[in-house]
Amino acid sequence: MRLSRFFLPILKENPKEAEIVSHRLMLRAGMLRQEAAGIYAWLPLGFKVLKKIEQIVREEQNRAGALELLMPTLQLADLWRESGRYDAYGPEMLRISDRHKRELLYGPTNEEMITDIFRAYVKSYRNLPLNLYHIQWKFRDEQRPRFGVMRGREFLMKDAYSFDLDEAGARRAYNKMFVAYLRTFARMGLKGIPMRAETGPIGGDLSHEFIVLAETGESGVYCDRDVLDLPIPPASVDYDGDLTPIIKQWTSLYAATEDVHDGARFEAEVPEERRLHTRGIEVGQIFYFGTKYSEPMKALVAGPDGAEVTIHGGSYGVGVSRLAGAIIEACHDDAGIKWPEEVAPFRAVILNLKQGGSDTDAACEQLYRDLLAKGVDVLYDDTEQRAGGKFATADLIGIPWQIMVGPKSLAEGKVEVKTRSDGARQMMSPADVVARLGGGTVAG
């Protein structure tokens, strides 16, 4: 993509309304625009990040055997009366009346609707286990939306729902999502630590929140430092096999949000030098809730002996839009965002340090074409901005690889390559840049 043809409205000033760094940087980097309190438009740069996050979430859900569908944003109020949550949900539910005065609501979550879909079609234990998920916009009418996409009202969530014949089956489904979440957040360059948590309005008696540690996080958390270094299950993990060793490894070390924190246990189990008390951002939460929805909504299947069985369920959420903010909270410096490669809006940016110079222009064009041909998602800063401005923009928007093409080094057949994550710089030939980023080998 040529920057001269892209839509990247960089803000020079720090927006006053932004209280935290991710919100500030998303606005400054031209990723986001507020359309109403807690309601945002994702501008092209932000949209690219959102799509990359979404795709990682999707791939790991699919790998774990979950099936994607798509439920609508609006739901019938009557469905929520069946579970008893229509009245219980309170003012955070956006209630809507259509032209025929039918009561609708903008879904804040989908336990009721998916249970309704399940009971309409699934009649036998032979169709279990089943895990259905979707990635769809939700709405929660927060009293005080703030922190940009971290606590928005209209937000993108992945929510999966599992259906099993009994608690043992439901726990296997829970474990699959537990493992999928470990992989999901790790692929985004995050340490998403599973912590015992309250179940809240979803209900149930088993729940973990996945927390990214950050000083700006909304929750206090307590954990054993060793949990930060546990190994992430590989892509080849066998989801049909026994996952309990992985679960045991992760849950045997103390990690809890402040809501369920047990100070005495913390001190008894964790040696003082490994005790970590900090703050964190919740990026996912998983629940086992048994028959909480299947019982009132009569989601029954015929069991192996023909008798009807009330299914056991769980639900599994990932805050997809929130993750864009969480990643920035975890990955930034004073100059701007430092995207992990897997979620970066572009993998590389070419900075033409002398726009209009025939040598630099030609070298940049060639490099741009060569990188595109290798499948590298590259931005070419071909604007008239001076070099200093191009450096600042590249740092602000956080592209992992910055390729600086200036007349002096070019005369020696080199360009300067800076990695945004550590600021390291090296001189390379354009051919080596293409080989390095395009997956080939770098000439020795």
Add this chain to the structure above:
Amino acid sequence: MRLSRFFLPILKENPKEAEIVSHRLMLRAGMLRQEAAGIYAWLPLGFKVLKKIEQIVREEQNRAGALELLMPTLQLADLWRESGRYDAYGPEMLRISDRHKRELLYGPTNEEMITDIFRAYVKSYRNLPLNLYHIQWKFRDEQRPRFGVMRGREFLMKDAYSFDLDEAGARRAYNKMFVAYLRTFARMGLKGIPMRAETGPIGGDLSHEFIVLAETGESGVYCDRDVLDLPIPPASVDYDGDLTPIIKQWTSLYAATEDVHDGARFEAEVPEERRLHTRGIEVGQIFYFGTKYSEPMKALVAGPDGAEVTIHGGSYGVGVSRLAGAIIEACHDDAGIKWPEEVAPFRAVILNLKQGGSDTDAACEQLYRDLLAKGVDVLYDDTEQRAGGKFATADLIGIPWQIMVGPKSLAEGKVEVKTRSDGARQMMSPADVVARLGGGTVAG
């Protein structure tokens, strides 16, 4: 995907509520479930089709130089008061009040919001031309929603918005979208014929609807039969070049919806044997509306001479969810859907005609693995259903390539391959099937 692990709730009976064939087939094939009047959940098979349609739309928008972003579903009422459409829109607009009694609405289209985004950031002619699009759920509170996704209330639309300095620029933007639409529908296996059309509530003085001919269509259309055989611009079309020859070629032949039909002109211009009067389904519409939104909303940029210029705009819609229905209306027979390959939920299906037989099971497993390894999106019907049921399901869900693995032909080293589009059958070795579908060469 193994069918035993997929969620494909086939309906045996014809659903009473479905008045047209696409709605009936989408329900029967387990693609769709109604959640409220005109509001649907896309079950896994339907979701896969929706994503493939969306991706084709996206690729052709990007090829034409449009930039993707994502605006929220909810909008502030005040924005629509600026254009004067808040009151004008009438009962089809779903109006919402939040917990603080702020007036919101579920966006039926986005001219106001995108104009607001534009005016916030773009100040100079140097940033033009610009075309921004998104693919987002919209809501129109139809008095009588019907025909499934063909006239739903919550529907997925691609809407693009162009911004240019003057009418000449806006017409170039219009022509780009015109060409992109020709390619978009052709890639889906459809003939999407551009026809002169009314501008309706979007306004403006130039508009084309893209119409798929179908007896079940909602609009009467009149056209010169020769328009059906015009060539589609290739992927290599130069969007920065002069597109007027393509536009002239397509607009010089008579083609109009009944709303703007001119009987006298039709008879004067079109020889009797080429006159076609039939019905059609609108799958896209493009508008040039000049300063209709930029004038009241003050979307101005500094022109080359420094004076402020009111920008000229156009908008360009594709009914993404509606297309799933339109494709079925155009591609089906009595047995079910006949998906064009580019939008098929799976490209091939393996039918194990003797599930549990060691030879057929082994051959199917091998074929399944080999096709997956070649990147073929394949469904394996490994259920206990009898052969006749598997044939019926494969025809109903419309998978383009059916690979039937039975004990007799397998003893001779062959499987039977049926193409759903024409019903043609041939015997092939499994290796040839893999070569044929995997893009290699077929032996012999």
